[in-house]
Amino acid sequence: MKWVKTIGRILGWLLLALALLAAGAEALASLQSGAWKPMAFGQVWYDIHKESLALAQPAVQRYLHPAIWDALIVSILLWPAWSVPLIPAVVLLLLCRKKPKNRSFA
Structure with a gap:
């Protein structure tokens, strides 16, 4: 270990x-x-690879739960990078x- x-x-x-x-x-x-001006994590992710950010939302909502995206991940995307x-x-x-x-x- x-x-x-x-x-x-x-x-x-x-x-x-x-x-x-x-x-x-x-x-x-x-x-x-x-x-x-703080850089939001979501904006940095979008600037680096917007396709993966666009695919993350439907994947989380479809395979996990829609509330996870809205309640948790959107909040994290707004945090400072x-x-x-x-x-x-x-x-x-x-x-x-x-x-x-x-x-x-x-």
């Missing part, structure tokens, strides 16, 4: 890097425009962290 934690840590660090990249892009765009990868990154890094060695100073 050690390899599962290793993969979890790697994925957590990659997601953290993605969150920092998104935060940096948002900061750069804010500096260029002169006003802080940096927050979406940051949340699972923190969870993975906390769950898959290495346990400290027991050191006694007796």
